[in-house]
Amino acid sequence: MPTPIKKVVIAGGGTAGWMTAALLKKVLGSSVSIELVESEQIGIVGVGEATIPPIQTFNRFLGIDEKAFLRETHGTIKLAIKFENWRIPGESYFHTFGAPGTTMGFCSFHHYWLKARAAGLAQSFWDFDLNYLACEQGRFNKINTQNPLYDMPYAYHFDSALYGQFLRRFAEQLGVTRTEGMIEHVQQDNQSGFITGLQFTDGRQINGDLFIDCTGLRGLLIRQALGVDYEDWSHWLPADSAQAVPSERFEQTLPYTRSIAHDCGWQWRIPLTHRNGNGIVYSSRFTADEHATQTLMGNLDSKALDTPRTIRFNTGRTEQQWCKNVVAIGLSSGFLEPLESTSIHLIQSGIIRLMKMFPNHGISPTMVDMYNAESKDEFETIRDFIILHYRVNERDDSDFWRAMREMAIPDRLAQKIEAFKETAAIFNEQNDIFRDASWVQVMMGQGLFPADHHAAVNAMDTSTLLSAMQQIHQAKQQPLSSLLDHDEFIQRYTSA
Template sequence: MQKPIKKVVIAGGGTAGWMAATLLKKVLGEMIAVELVESEDIGIVGVGEATIPPIQIFNKFIGLDEKEFLRETNGTIKLAIQFENWRVKGESYLHTFGAPGTNMGFCNFQHYWLRAYREGMKTSLWDYDLNYLCCKEGKFNIINTQNPMYDMPYAYHFDSALYGKYLRKLSEAAGVVRTEGIIDKIKVDETTGYITELKLKSGKQIEGDLFIDCTGIRKLLIGQTLNVEYEDWSHWLAANSAIAVPTERHAQTAPYTRSIAHDIGWQWRIPLTHRNGNGIVYSTDYMSDDEALERLMGNLDTKPLADPRQIKFQTGRTTKQWHKNVIAVGLASGFLEPLESTSIHLIQSAVVRLLKIFPHEGITESAVNTFNAESKTEYETIRDFIILHYFVNERDDSQFWQDMRNLPIPQRLQDKIDVFRDVGGLFDEQHDIFRDASWLQVMLGQGIEPKDFHPAANVPSGDELRAMLNKVQIAKQQPLAKLMPHDEFLQRYTGV
């Protein structure tokens, strides 16, 4: 007989631990006790400063006031990621959170644009994207309208350490118990293989029914104790190191992240209200740590505020993110380089997935299997999206980029590239967090031009097609006059 879940113990704090604690307590209330164990002596990776739009759903559900949230975390607005030098050096494109154009009926907007482009119209696909237009003008405001033409999805840049502290304050107020201490021993039931107790160096013993492993890349519970294997993806994603350093903020705060490709990897620039986040992601198979540090420090555009910090990682995933009575969340569940700002979202989706099938009366095989299957698919779809950026490149300035171009990519990704290249087709998949508009922008941005477009795009006459597209373009530009510079918005909205 399975044991009812009355107490959840979260091992580790940081963004993962406190997001899990906050959501569990918000959804289940007094139904369960939640205790989080963390130590001030153990550092956190804490480079996840850029997010994607679903974090708005999380924040609203737990009751965060957006203005207070931005103030508490030194947050800014994120409309897109600008990819520089990824296809070839000197070229850039934006992957925005918006969708170019509008609903045109049976076939997607890009097919009409493709036909017009082939017939000599010079507008780019991004000219029909409100997020892109706002990025180029550095503007933003919250548009209160139900008209999908003016839909402008956004996320945030924020200090992840401050976000964790903010959530801790809310969690403790809601009844989550925080225990300070370093985990020394973990007790496992010899019959069931379940973890039953964490023993701290202080001697304190913490019992629980369900354990959430938020110990980061150490994987203290899921890996070191339960010996769940780790699936290595470094043959697809070669990067195994990062160096991060904060710098002074810019005079003007861009509403987008920058991802700048170098000859051996890429560099991020993330604008916050009090500083910029910077870092370089690279592979030691192609460049030494010292060379990477020199490359990073030589490409900063504002003054450093602290010493650089190095992070070592292995891209991949824990093969069973739920095993026995332990669920891995955050970096304990896997690591994907932060190219598309997915690390915080993976925390959110894991906790939401758990709560949808929460085993109140006892852990069942069906719940575990469902959780693991969905987690696997989600990780793999994000992995494939990241591989796409590397694989579809035309750079010839280094062995690194040539090797990336010759990767033996997953079949699913190859099929997706092929159908887009052949007929301009894109299809959403259930557990892929990136919708077809995201795949569209990256594929076009990386230089994949479809050979054909949908025949429905041939229905309007040439004049009718140009008039349709011109009408959409004018409509997309209409809100710009009423928007304000990003910094002005932040100041007015947050009062800081």
């Protein structure tokens, strides 16, 4: 007989735990008791400082004031990621949150741009992207218009530890109970294997009906207690190490993340209002820790505030992210390197998926299967998008980059690359968070230019097409004069 869910226990705090606690309490109210267990003796990974635009939806649903959020997390605006040296050293491109151009007909804008380029169009694909134009000028402002031509989607950079603390205060005000304690033993029902309670080192015990595993890479409940296997993707994404170090705030706060490829891997630079976040991701199979440290510390924009902290990981996913009465959220559900800032988004989507399928009157195997199928699909599409960056490279300066270019890749990604190379076609899966414009920007940014475009473009004669392109380009320039220097925007906005 299914047990009605009256109490949810969240094991682990940090960003994952407190995002989960806040949303569950906001949605379920007093109908379900929410208790979060964490220990101040256990550190958090805490390097997820860059996000993608859906974080705005999450914050808005909770009723979080954006100005207060930015102030308390030392947040800044993120319009894009700038990829430097990824195709070849010395070359760069942007993956923005915008969609270059505008709707012109049956097919996507990039098909029209490809025909115009062949006819002599001087502007790059990115010159039709307002996010890119703002990034190049280091500017931002909120544009008060409903015209999709001037849409400028954005996300945030913020201190993830401060975001967790911010959400803790918010969640506790809603009625979430926080319990301090170190989990020593996970109790399970002898017949069903369901988890019934968590026992602390001091003998205290907490019981619940549904358990959320936010214990990070340990996977204390989902993997250690329930024994769910982990699907290893290191044959596609061999990076297994990262080093992170904060540095002093750079003199200009850029409205984008920087991803800088080096011979051993890639380096992130994330601008906050009080410091910069920096790190390097690499594979220990190809690079010694000492070389990675030298590369990181030798390529900082500003003075380091600490010594680098090393993080070990294994790229992949927990095969069942919902097993019995445990749902894994955050790093316990899997790990994908933060190349496209998807870590916090996967927390968010996991919680929202749980809310859609919440087991009010008991856990349904059908809902569990649907949850796991959607989670698997989402993880795999993000995985493929990350592999794309590595596979389509022309670097010849290290064994690492040569190996990434020559490795076998998932069939679905191979088909997607070939379809784009042949006809500029992009086919998206239902749970792919990256839409056409994202795939196009990375493929063309890495040097893939299609041999053909969609036939529908030929319905427009060349002179009409070039004229339309110039009009769109001019229109994209118009809002730039209303934008503020990014630092000035943050200062004005958060002090209002």
